[in-house]
Amino acid sequence: MEIFESIQCPFCGQASEVVIDTSVANQRFTTDCEVCCRPIEVHAECKLGEILNLEVASG
Numbered sequence: 001m002e003i004f005e006s007i008q009c010p011f012c013g014q015a016s017e018v019v020i021d022t023s024v025a026n027q028r029f030t031t032d033c034e035v036c037c038r039p040i041e042v043h044a045e046c047k048l049g050e051i052l053n054l055e056v057a058s059g
């Protein structure tokens with residue numbers, strides 16, 4: 001199950017959405033900010049259908 005979650009760019013503060021696949025218990029990926037194009041590192045802890053913890057870091 002996938003959930004849309006809002007994150008905030010740690011570089012410029014722009015809010016954007018990422019899709020988290022909650023069937024993966026612990027995941028880390030990077031997504032490029034639409035505004036400043038810098039890589040946002042996303043770390044999500046999930047259980048099926050629910051996001052337990054979501055963190056963003058500046059790479």
Ligand SMILES: [Zn+2]
Nearest residue numbers: 009012033036
């Ligand atoms: Zn940005």
